[in-house]
Amino acid sequence: MLFVRIAIVISLAVNLTHAFSVPREGPSRSRRTTTTQRYFTLLMMNKRDKYNPIGQLMSGLIDAATSSVSNNMEVNRELDDRLNAIHAVPQWADIRAELEKQQTPEERKFRDNLELGIGTGSPLHKLRLFDASNKESDVRVTFFRDSASWCPYCQKVWLTLEEKRIPYRIEKVNMRCYGDKPASFTRLQPSGNIPVAIVDGQVYGQSNDILYVLEESFNQDGYKSLRPKDADRMRAQGLLRLERQIFSAWMYWLTGSRDPERYRQEFIEVLNVVENELASSKGGDFFLGKDVTTVDFMFAPFLERMAASLLFFKGFQMRVPPGSDTPFPAVNRWFDAMEKLDSYRLTKSDYYTHCWDLPPQLGGCTYEDNGAPFESAINGDRSLDGTQGSWELPLQPHNGGVEPDWGWCNEDGMARREAVERLSANFENVVKFAARGAGKKGMPPFSAALADPNAVPSVAMECSVDIMLRAVSTAMLTGCPSSEAGISEAVDTIISAGDQHKEGVVSSLAYLRERVGVPRDMRLPAARQFRAHLNWAIEKLL
Secondary structure (H helix, E strand, C coil): CHHHHHHHHHHHHHHHHHHHCCCCCCCCCCCCCCHHHHHHHHHHHHHHHHHCHHHHHHHHHHHHHHCCHHHHCCCCHHHHHHHHCCCCCCCHHHHHHHHHHHCCHHHHCHHHHHHHCECCCCCCCCEECECCCCCHHHCCEEEEEECCCCCHHHHHHHHHHHHHCCCEEEEEECCCCCCCCCHHHHHHCCCCCCCEEEECCEEECCHHHHHHHHHHHCCCCCCCCCCCCHHHHHHHHHHHHHHHHHHHHHHHHHHCCCCHHHHHHHHHHHHHHHHHHHHCCCCCCECCECCCCHHHHHHHHHHHHHHHHHHHHHCCCCCCCCCCCCCCHHHHHHHHHHCCCHHHHHHCCCHHHHHHHHHHHHCCCCCCHHHHHHHHHHCCCCCCCCCCCCCCCCCCCHHHHCCCCCHHHCCHHHHHHHHHHHHHCCHHHHHHHHHHHHCECCCCCCCCCCCCCCCECCHHHHHHHHHHHHHHHHHHHHCCHHHHHHHHHHHHHHHCCCHHHHHHHHHHHHHHHHCCCCCCCCCHHHHHHHHHHHHHHHHHHC
16 A cells, blocks of 8 residues: 555656656766766756755655665664774864864854844844843844745845844744744744734734834934935835836746746846946945945845846856956945945855745746856856866855855855854754754655755764764864874774765765755855865765
């Protein structure tokens, strides 16, 4: 009977995948020369199917129903004892001590500031007081946003709270595409939609309503105003209509397949209007001049996602690295101005995260051949010039011309310390999470390809994954050459356990690498370093 059910699921998956996908012959790609690169390319080719949310759900059902016993290997105590006896790879306490030696005074205060709700903003904050002048008892706002920092409507509200420096509490709620919502939230918001804010005891469940009430309720006592000046009101209204126009044009092109060339031209026409509006802005690079306003925060989440998704799926580049030619200089100056704001730096994501989080939210995106080399570079497969993997050390500036570096936090040492801090502060949970890659798929599956909250980790992999992550952390702090002896001993020990165990460790490290989210887990420069060092470790195993 099980085989009958599986056959039915397979049949449904094939039919639904065919109905909802856009057939496309993959472009020829440069061959990588190492075993690691061939393995990575196969992973990337398999990723393409997971952009189809319906196909993802069906494949998840199949995977969960057909999971083999090999995914539940018994713990090899003798192997774990040998790994634990390797002294050339430091323990987590030693890694943490070395990290603290290298950190700046401000970096050392990060965890304490999280607890106090002060300091530079982080997605890990559960309370935002900004500084010691504010008390928790004075907080008037509770902000419910998505757990993964994917939601563009949440970003609008998040930007506003941060820019106005309104003290607030944070409650995180899953989006439907990657998890269930707690009953406590659905009682508050029966539709389940986010964002939600409670302001002075009143519940507001729509992002624009929240922006309005925040501006009305926090417009004195030193709070920054984001309201357009009276002289700019009419222009602001026209710009808000333009924001809806470019959103619609983007959606048609990104998700439609009937007439892509027409959709492309229509989008470019509206983008040119946006370019002209920004170019004519007097006194500054924001939409209404030198000061950021709510108009900028209405555009920001979607222009950010347009820049990522249209490059990846269509090969259309809006945002360029500094000094590069572009037909949209004013749009790029606007991005530059936004990236000077602490509020935007906090909430900004990277292209990889966006290009994986948009399809399950939108029901899928359509590919065009022009996007293939950018897709490959964003996914970590091949650099644009074909000389290396794009998640391979040494990392190319601006991901080889694909995505501008984040200059405010791009120094290599700073980025590596940030990655090690996030990993070492939560290593037990990270190890278990990574071991899902060799474990059992969760039931029920969710439409987001990189989300599997009900997955069961392979306990047999945890000790091996732990030592490999300690080796990766050590390499990020002291350099790969000085870590060679330790990782080589760990790799030899893991390989001695047989191919099945080695492949389980590789799958676990790859699983973690593909799920490093920006800004949820760390900022882009830290994420790039972590992904590349995970590939360095994978190559040692292969």
